[in-house]
Amino acid sequence: MTLVRFAPSPTGRLHLGNAFIALVNSLFARKSGGRFLLRLDDTDRERSTAAFAAAIESDLAWLGIEWDEFARQSDRLDRYDAAIDRLKASGRLYACYETPEELALKRKAQLNAGRPPVYDRAALALGDADKAALEAKGIRPHWRFLLQGDDPRWADLVQGDSHIQIASMSDPVLVRADGVPLYTLASVMDDGEMAVTHIIRGADHLSNTGVQLQLFEALGFAAPAFAHLPLISDAEGQGLSKRIGSLSLESLRDSGLEPLSIASLLLRLGQGEPPEPCPDWPSLIEAFDIAKFGHATPRLSEDDLTAMNAKLLHALPYAAVADRLPEGADAALWEAVKGNIQRLSDIADWQRIVAGPVETPPPADSELLDKAAGLLPPDPWDASTWKAWTKAVQEATGRKGKALFLPLRLALTGREHGPELANLLPLIGRARVLDRLCRR
Numbered sequence: 056m057t058l059v060r061f062a063p064s065p066t067g068r069l070h071l072g073n074a075f076i077a078l079v080n081s082l083f084a085r086k087s088g089g090r091f092l093l094r095l096d097d098t099d100r101e102r103s104t105a106a107f108a109a110a111i112e113s114d115l116a117w118l119g120i121e122w123d124e125f126a127r128q129s130d131r132l133d134r135y136d137a138a139i140d141r142l143k144a145s146g147r148l149y150a151c152y153e154t155p156e157e158l159a160l161k162r163k164a165q166l167n168a169g170r171p172p173v174y175d176r177a178a179l180a181l182g183d184a185d186k187a188a189l190e191a192k193g194i195r196p197h198w199r200f201l202l203q204g205d206d207p208r209w210a211d212l213v214q215g216d217s218h219i220q221i222a223s224m225s226d227p228v229l230v231r232a233d234g235v236p237l238y239t240l241a242s243v244m245d246d247g248e249m250a251v252t253h254i255i256r257g258a259d260h261l262s263n264t265g266v267q268l269q270l271f272e273a274l275g276f277a278a279p280a281f282a283h284l285p286l287i288s289d290a291e292g293q294g295l296s297k298r299i300g301s302l303s304l305e306s307l308r309d310s311g312l313e314p315l316s317i318a319s320l321l322l323r324l325g326q327g328e329p330p331e332p333c334p335d336w337p338s339l340i341e342a343f344d345i346a347k348f349g350h351a352t353p354r355l356s357e358d359d360l361t362a363m364n365a366k367l368l369h370a371l372p373y374a375a376v377a378d379r380l381p382e383g384a385d386a387a388l389w390e391a392v393k394g395n396i397q398r399l400s401d402i403a404d405w406q407r408i409v410a411g412p413v414e415t416p417p418p419a420d421s422e423l424l425d426k427a428a429g430l431l432p433p434d435p436w437d438a439s440t441w442k443a444w445t446k447a448v449q450e451a452t453g454r455k456g457k458a459l460f461l462p463l464r465l466a467l468t469g470r471e472h473g474p475e476l477a478n479l480l481p482l483i484g485r486a487r488v489l490d491r492l493c494r495r
């Protein structure tokens with residue numbers, strides 16, 4: 056069965072780029088009838104916190120993403136120790152004693168000589184006596200993974216046929232001098248033992264894939280399929296990072312955006328489609344197709360999100376929002392004003408305008424308003440009242456178009472723009488309309 060995973064490090068609040076990856080994984084699982092694993096990659100003890108871990112869960116839940124399985128790497132340290140032992144035993148993990156300063160000097164010398172700064176594997180030449188002498192001086196080794204054999208190749212579900220040139224890579228450090236296993240080792244051990252079938256992640260991980268393919272093999276696991284999605288950037292083309300806090304889900308949620316409009320925009324832009332909203336999760340799943348994801352780097356701004364939010368709200372029926380509307384906002388108000396709001400909270404403005412009192416500019420046109428007041432049809436009012444009334448006012452005053460409608464709109468709502476007055480008029484009601492026309 057398909058098993059995919061989203062594996063963030065709990066080192067900050069999730070941003071839109073992370074949300075994109077989580078969403079694609081979740082939709083991939085749902086579409087294929089598979090399972091979705093949330094795994095917190097929290098081996099970086101200095102930067103990971105329990106508060107960020109909890110925030111990741113609540114941000115994902117808010118976005119509408121549910122996980123079938125949950126794991127955290129800090130619970131699996133014994134498994135990484137077992138992997139380390141296996142790799143040492145097979146000779147794929149070797150001890151290195153260079154200090155960061157020595158390594159920097161080596162790199163500098165290689166660059167000066169016009170060579171790529173690849174680790175020279177000097178540590179492989181150390182004998183047992185050399186190592187014992189270094190350790191007697193209190194130097195503890197870090198451990199590198201020996202890359203070997205052919206260049207790793209894979210058929211990336213997004214990038215197409217891909218490969219990594221081993222010769223241009225340093226043997227990666229998998230275990231720090233303090234014994235802490237690094238991300239690459241922990242992640243391959245998890246993906247292997249948990250039997251992840253597809254690794255779907257950002258293109259920032261492309262260069263890790265070559266190493267990881269070798270590591271899957273060295274640890275005796277079948278390699279999963281890979282898909283590397285383009286990285287999302289902000290409106291200026293800048294990358295996103297949890298550390299900077301740009302376009303965080305938290306800030307987008309606080310600004311009143313609907314999770315579905317965020318998910319729709321991520322999916323549509325990722326698939327290179329016009330930004331049309333999906334009104335619910337089944338339609339997101341229906342619209343999802345991993346084969347449609349391209350290489351272009353989508354740029355996202357808050358304006359794009361606001362525009363998508365407005366489009367989504369305009370299409371939502373009352374039942375989809377009823378439990379989140381302010382008290383007293385009924386189906387008639389929703390249908391009357393939904394086409395004029397960008398965020399759900401904007402409905403409160405129109406609710407206030409309907410109920411009054413409204414701030415209106417000093418009327419420039421009292422003659423027109425007096426006549427209009429005199430021509431108000433009797434109750435009951437419905438959606439046809441506006442047309443009948445303004446037709447009568449037009450016949451009585453000779454006013455038409457903007458010269459007729461703008462003064463009426465201003466007097467009734469205090470705004471130059473807004474929802475169709477045909478829909479608002481019955482909500483405002485005859486008594487308030489009369490009062491607003493005559494107030495001076």
Ligand SMILES: Nc1ncnc2c1ncn2[C@@H]1O[C@H](COP(=O)(O)OP(=O)(O)OP(=O)(O)O)[C@@H](O)[C@H]1O
Nearest residue numbers: 063064066072073076256257286287295296297298
């Ligand atoms: N801008 C982005 N666009 C698309 N995917 C991204 C982006 N940034 C990170 N990802 C993906 O999000 C997933 C979680 O990664 P990770 O927790 O390392 O996020 P990060 O934002 O890169 O973290 P940090 O800023 O803390 O280094 C990974 O699959 C990574 O590829």
